[in-house]
Amino acid sequence: MLTIQALHKQFQQQEVLQGIDLHVQDGEIVALLGPSGSGKSTLLQCVGGILPPTSGQIFIDDTLINGESGHISYMPQHHCLLPWRTVLQNVLLAQELSGTINKEEAAEWIERIGLGDYLHAYPHEISGGMKQRISFLRALLSPQSLLCLDEPFSALDEITRHKMHIWLLDMWKKRQKSILFITHQIDEALFLANRIYVLSDRPAIIKAEIQVPFPKERTKELLETEEFFQARTQLLNLLME
Amino acid sequence: MNILKKYRITIGFLIALLIIVEIAVRVLDLPIWLFPSPSVVISELFQTFDELLPHILATVKLTFIGLIAGSLLGFIVGILLHLLPIVHKIGYPLILISQNIPTIVLAPLLIIWFGFGLMPKVVIIGLVCFFPIAIALLDGLRQTTPELRQYFQMAGATKWQQFWKLELPFAMPALFSGLKIAATYSVMGAVITEWLGAKQGLGVYMTFAQSAFRTDRVFVAITLIVVLSLCVFGIIRLIEERFVHSYKKEEPQHANNSSTP
Structure with a gap:
């Protein structure tokens, strides 16, 4: 799906990414875990094609995409819904940008995530969690097969965030896509991802690649298990090193 | 009825003001040619309305042609300045200069070049109106939230898609602020161009009234100009309410802490 080889990114004299190698397989959820300011967003912007890498290659399905946008679908940290568009029109936005609109399907999905009543509501009329779900749905329904999430739930409160995690896994089961997401929250990375790349401080290198040892079906009971706690401690130590 | 209710304080104040002026004029016993009382102005307005109507219609027509020409020009200039940096560098100083040439000086020149027809008048009103629209639109386009801009880029939008x-x-709310300013200027612009040479219009009527020391008619013209300005402004407001009703600005993009996801 996505392959990144020896990616370097430098701003003037400052090196931000120092040789990143990573890959995402078809239908996999991969987390990029790192402290704030470690260059996670820079990496995502390179994948999105809005920052050209200083050196290194980024491939999607064997096509080199260095500096080319439009190959991924994207969910930003803040929902970025357009205030003058209704919920439905906002979901359709990403499809409009890439040229293939499927209104019925979009309406059906909004119905399916329980927001059918809000189809024609404006963003200021719905709650923060709903906006985040619409933002995710917008990315999910765009035609690109790799979904990049930029700290997608960091602006939400803890209870809402946890509900969103369970909801996201449920969505992902219904519409298999490859997902690459960045986060600074260990729990979020462990709960959602199949694999985790741990990034170091600036300049960022990949400190470790961790296969998450939990089954694909995840429920909130997982958070209370001994294994989860151990994995969490291990990751925390890795990050603190 | 709703409008009356909404503006009842404003309207009440205006009426009170008129009554005070009326009393003052009567107590001081001012002659009509010096300062006509509101009641004289109003009765003059109704008595000569048939005579006035062609003047009003001429001014209305001129105002609308000028405002529409100016708006189109402002819209195009605003967009060009935004999209093409080279146009911005060359054009911005020119636009500022265009606003610093006094209309009174410009008008005779335009009459020399274009004659006494509609053309020089529309050019003057257009020049007066396009500036607030172009500047407001340009500012609105520039103030697009960076986060939204970045989202569009990451999602693969072309420059053109990003613009449309x-x-x-x-930039729509900003555009309408500019339009409202232009609307108030447009009636003034029309009257000024009529002073400089026209067969009909409130400006012409005003000049005649003034030279005949018919101060009451000067006030009739002023009243009509004010009413006309308010009408043009109101029309822009109505259009704005239709098109921009759903633009309610959100607080800066934080997700609110809602516990119902």
């Missing part, structure tokens, strides 16, 4: 689907809708 993000920047232009984002």
Whole structure:
């Protein structure tokens, strides 16, 4: 799906990414875990094609995409819904940008995530969690097969965030896509991802690649298990090193 | 009825003001040619309305042609300045200069070049009106939230898509602020151009009234100009309410802490 080889990114004299190698397989959820300011967003912007890498290659399905946008679908940290568009029109936005609109399907999905009543509501009329779900749905329904999430739930409160995690896994089961997401929250990375790349401080290198040892079906009971706690401690130590 | 209710304080104040002026004029016993009382102005307005109507219609027509020409010009200039940096560098100083040439000086020149027809008048009103629209639109386009801009880029939007689907809708409220300012200028502009040479119009009527020391008619003209300005402004407001009703600005993009996801 996505392959990144020896990616370097430098701003003037400052090196931000120092040789990143990573890959995402078809239908996999991969987390990029790192402290704030470690260059996670820079990496995502390179994948999105809005920052050209200083050196290194980024491939999607064997096509080199260095500096080319439009190959991924994207969910930003803040929902970025357009205030003058209704919920439905906002979901359709990403499809409009890439040229293939499927209104019925979009309406059906909004119905399916329980927001059918809000189809024609404006963003200021719905709650923060709903906006985040619409933002995710917008990315999910765009035609690109790799979904990049930029700290997608960091602006939400803890209870809402946890509900969103369970909801996201449920969505992902219904519409298999490859997902690459960045986060600074260990729990979020462990709960959602199949694999985790741990990034170091600036300049960022990949400190470790961790296969998450939990089954694909995840429920909130997982958070209370001994294994989860151990994995969490291990990751925390890795990050603190 | 709703409008009356909404503006009842404003209207009440205006009426009170008129009554005070009326009393003052009567107590001081001012002659009509010096300062006509509101009641004289109003009765003059109704008595000569048939005579006035062609003047009013001429001014209305001129105002609308000028405002529409100016708005189109302002819209195009604003967009060009935004999209093409080279146009911005060359054009911005020119636009500022165009606003610093006094209309009174410009008008005779335009009459020399274009004659006494409609053309020089529309050019003057257009020049007066396009500036607030172009500047407001340009500012609106520039103020597009960086986060939304970045989202569009990451999602693979072309420059053109970014303009049509993000920047232009984002600038609509600013565009309407500019339009409202232009609307108030447009009636003034029309009257001024009529002073400089026309067969009909409130400006012409005013000049005649003034030279005949018919101060009451000067006030009739002023009243009509004010009413006309308010009407043009009101029309822009109505259009704005239709098109921009759903633009309610959100607080800066934080997700609110809602516990119902």
